[in-house]
Amino acid sequence: MKIVALAGGVGGAKLAHGLAQVLPPEDLTVIVNTGDDFEHYGLYICPDLDTVCYTLAGLANPDTGWGRVDETWTVIENASLLGGPDWFRLGDKDLGTHLERTRRLKEGDSLSNITRDFCIAWGIKLTVLPMSDQPVRTMVETDEGELAFQEYFVNRRCEPKVKGFRFDNVDKAKPAPGAKEAIQTADAIVICPSNPWVSIDPILKVISLTPNPLPPGDVRRDKGIPIVAVSPIVGGQAVKGPAAKMYSELGIEPSAFAVAKHYAGLGNGFILDQIDSQLTKSVRGLNMQICVTNTLMKSHDDRKLLASDILDFIGEVV
Numbered sequence: 001m002k003i004v005a006l007a008g009g010v011g012g013a014k015l016a017h018g019l020a021q022v023l024p025p026e027d028l029t030v031i032v033n034t035g036d037d038f039e040h041y042g043l044y045i046c047p048d049l050d051t052v053c054y055t056l057a058g059l060a061n062p063d064t065g066w067g068r069v070d071e072t073w074t075v076i077e078n079a080s081l082l083g084g085p086d087w088f089r090l091g092d093k094d095l096g097t098h099l100e101r102t103r104r105l106k107e108g109d110s111l112s113n114i115t116r117d118f119c120i121a122w123g124i125k126l127t128v129l130p131m132s133d134q135p136v137r138t139m140v141e142t143d144e145g146e147l148a149f150q151e152y153f154v155n156r157r158c159e160p161k162v163k164g165f166r167f168d169n170v171d172k173a174k175p176a177p178g179a180k181e182a183i184q185t186a187d188a189i190v191i192c193p194s195n196p197w198v199s200i201d202p203i204l205k206v207i208s209l210t211p212n213p214l215p216p217g218d219v220r221r222d223k224g225i226p227i228v229a230v231s232p233i234v235g236g237q238a239v240k241g242p243a244a245k246m247y248s249e250l251g252i253e254p255s256a257f258a259v260a261k262h263y264a265g266l267g268n269g270f271i272l273d274q275i276d277s278q279l280t281k282s283v284r285g286l287n288m289q290i291c292v293t294n295t296l297m298k299s300h301d302d303r304k305l306l307a308s309d310i311l312d313f314i315g316e317v318v
C-alpha cells in the first residue's frame, strides 16, 4: 500500500517513524513542512525537515523530540559569549547539517536534492521531500504585530496572541519534484498529528491538495483515495506546542472535533484518541469515518501500533 504522509516536526516525525516500521521504504513518502524554515547566523535552517530526518535515522534527541541525541553546544555558547543571539539553540552536530545544506544551496543546488543526499548519508531508505524547493515563510499575525514563525515560536515562546497566519510566497512555490507524482500514485494520504495551522496548512496549500487529487481518467478519481488525519489535540489539549492555544485565541474551542472540522471536506477518515471517543458521533457528522485508538506516541512501540492501526483503518475507509 503506497502512502504519502504529510508532516510537520515532532508529532509528524513520530508517526512517520511508526509508518516506516510497518511499510516497505518504497511505499512511503513523507512530505514535510518548510514554512518554518529561516536563516540564522547566515545558515539555512529547516527545523521540521531536520526533526523528521533525525527521527527516521534514529539520531533525534528522545527527550526534546527535536535536535540531535548526545548533542554538545560549544559553538553556540562561544558565539553567545561574543554577543551572538542564543535564543535559537543550535547544537554542534546539528550545525554540521546547516553548514553543509547552506553550502550546497549557495552553489545552486535544490533543497530536495540536498535532502535526498542527506537521507542516503543517514541511512534513511524511504523518500523524504520538502514541500517545495522555493522558500515559503509562515508569518504569524499577533496582537503585537506580524512575527516570523521562529520569532513567535522560539524567541517569543508563543506568548503573543494569535490573530491569523500568512504564508509568504505560497502562491509562487511549486511542490518539490516528486511530490505530485507521489500523491497521484498513492493509495492513501495520512495527515500526521502535526499543528494544523502552521505545519499542515502550508503543505496543503503548496501541493494544492483537494479531495480528489488524482488526474482525470484515473479510475480511482471518482472514488477518491482515503485521506486520514490524526488529531494533534487529545483531550482538549495539545500534546506539545501551541496548537490548542492557537485554536482558543482564534475563538475556536480546542478539541479533536475542531481539528476534524479543520480537515472536513478534504479528509474522509479521522483517527480519534481513545480518550476522545465521545466525539465519535459529532466527527461522523462531518462526513468522516472514525478510528478510535491510542494516539499518544510515548514509545517506539506506540508509534508502530498507531501506524498499523492507521493502515488497517485505511483498508476500511471508502
Ligand code: GDP
Residues within 6 Å of the ligand: 007, 008, 009, 010, 011, 012, 013, 014, 048, 051, 193, 194, 195, 199, 230, 231, 232, 233, 234, 237, 238, 239, 240, 241, 242, 243, 244, 295, 296, 297, 298
Ligand atoms: P513542531 O513543528 O515540532 O511543532 O511539530 P508538529 O506540528 O509536527 O507537532 C506539533 C503537534 O504534534 C502538536 O500539536 C502536538 O500536540 C502533536 N503531537 C506531538 N506528539 C504527539 C503524539 O504523540 N500524539 C498526538 N496525537 N499528537 C502529538
